Amino acid sequence: MQKLTRRGWLTVIVMALLAVLPPVFYLTGNAFYLDLATRLTILAIAAVSLNLILGYGGLISFGHAAFVGLGAYAVGIPAYHWLYYSWGDWAVNGLVQFPLAIIVSAVFALLTGIVCLRTRGVYFIMITMAFAQMVYYLIVSIEEYGGDDGLVIDTRSELPLINLDDPLQLFGLSYVSLLVAMLLVRMIVNSRFGMVLQGAKGNEERMISLGFNVYAYRLTAYVISGAMAGYAGALLGNFTTFISPEMMDWSRSGELMFMVILGGVATTLGPVLGAVSFIVIEEILSTITIYWHLPFGLMLIGVVLFVRGGLAGLLTGRGGKDD
């Protein structure tokens, strides 16, 4: 075992608090805080997945909510058919729904990535957003699944050993999923693949002339990231038991980007800190004033402009380099 750095300790402490505090609140009669924690944990998974391409890959993807939304619909649509069209019980089986969510999002990432990754800079931002909006409008136009109004998920995913109707167990699954996602991304970015991804962020032309097919590596990262976000979406569907196109709106994608940037790009803990702060501050400000968007926006801009390395950098007193 290597010795933990300051940032390593911060990661351990934050993750331990996140594991312990919400269940304690729940068991002492504050169910609301467990709900909040589950939501932020799920969003943190999506932020961690975005960090792979945004933070480590330097790809400013502005359509990440589409993957999350698709994952949620991969839970909601089979459940809908199970209820109204008497599809078999497999349709509400989590061992079908979760893989389906991952596959749908991965395929969508592959098909759109093939096109998006041929563009650079502002064009990349625009086209990733355009594809996400395309899915948004597609879902809006399907009356069967509630169109604009969305769809209630009547039955949560059925899983062996776990009952997702129990808020504590749903939180537990989300928390473990977040841990796995963080470790997975950490492993990937430190591997040969991750070195290529980060090298291409730093100097694409050099990486190509070294002999790397940068496009193929980025596309792979894009698909992995999309698949992870799809998984987060499946959890989110189970949490909210309600799906609507609004989940894929560009402002949702923007929020995920803010979480990553706020927390500190290209760090293991950053996206989690970002998600925690985002949800907590949003919650506090929205109880004080209905005009909370303005101070919140100003704060985000402040962090992005003035704190190098985001919150993770601020808390450990250094810039955005990972430990």
Added chain:
Amino acid sequence: MTAVLEISGLNKSFGGIKATDDLNLSVTPHELHAIIGPNGAGKTTLISQLSGTQQPDTGTIRFQGQDITQIAPHKRAHLGIARSYQITSLIMQMSVIDNIALALQAHDGHSFRFIRPARGIKSLRDRAMSLLDRVGLADKADLSTAALSHGEHRHMEIAIALASEAELMLLDEPMAGLGLEASAQMVDLLLGIKGKHTILLIEHDMDAVFALADRISVLVYGHIIATGTPDEIRSNEAVQHAYLGEE
């Protein structure tokens, strides 16, 4: 003896500027072939077309007998063509040794490997260290690349070209911006690899060129006006008129 590099009828224009003008050149195995020419003669543009980052308008490039004109740049690297950049082109956010290790990794099978930490792969690290040793940067291995001086960056460029063990090395002004002493070091370094690889060297420093080159080609307005041994080039009237005379 077949040529390592055979360029015929190469043309490239930017708007009205002919950066490469009916260029023909043949480079033989293991020679150090220097290309000299005034600013804006089209030297970097030529290198870019050879490495594949720019496409010629017309003409063909053959490498070891194979027509590579249409081949993607990352594939040319695997055929055995490496380049260094006139304007330092490194991954500034990474450490010095990471830059070199990545260059080695490019030629160590594919990199769709997701599990093992790349920095723990001893073979890559050891070879990167010995390359850094060769260019005199072993003690800077763990520093951030951005923290090194311009001269040290130029040495990293060479270490990266060496890492590929490429048959053909395209070196675009390796001495650009170096002081006297650093230039002399670079000449020594190039003398050390000369004869082991085929080198196309672009250089403004005439002393270095005449000390290193087996043959020299003179590029003016995108066209090669003379090719020959250093002595032949020195005494060539057209060259003196077009280039050497005005230096």
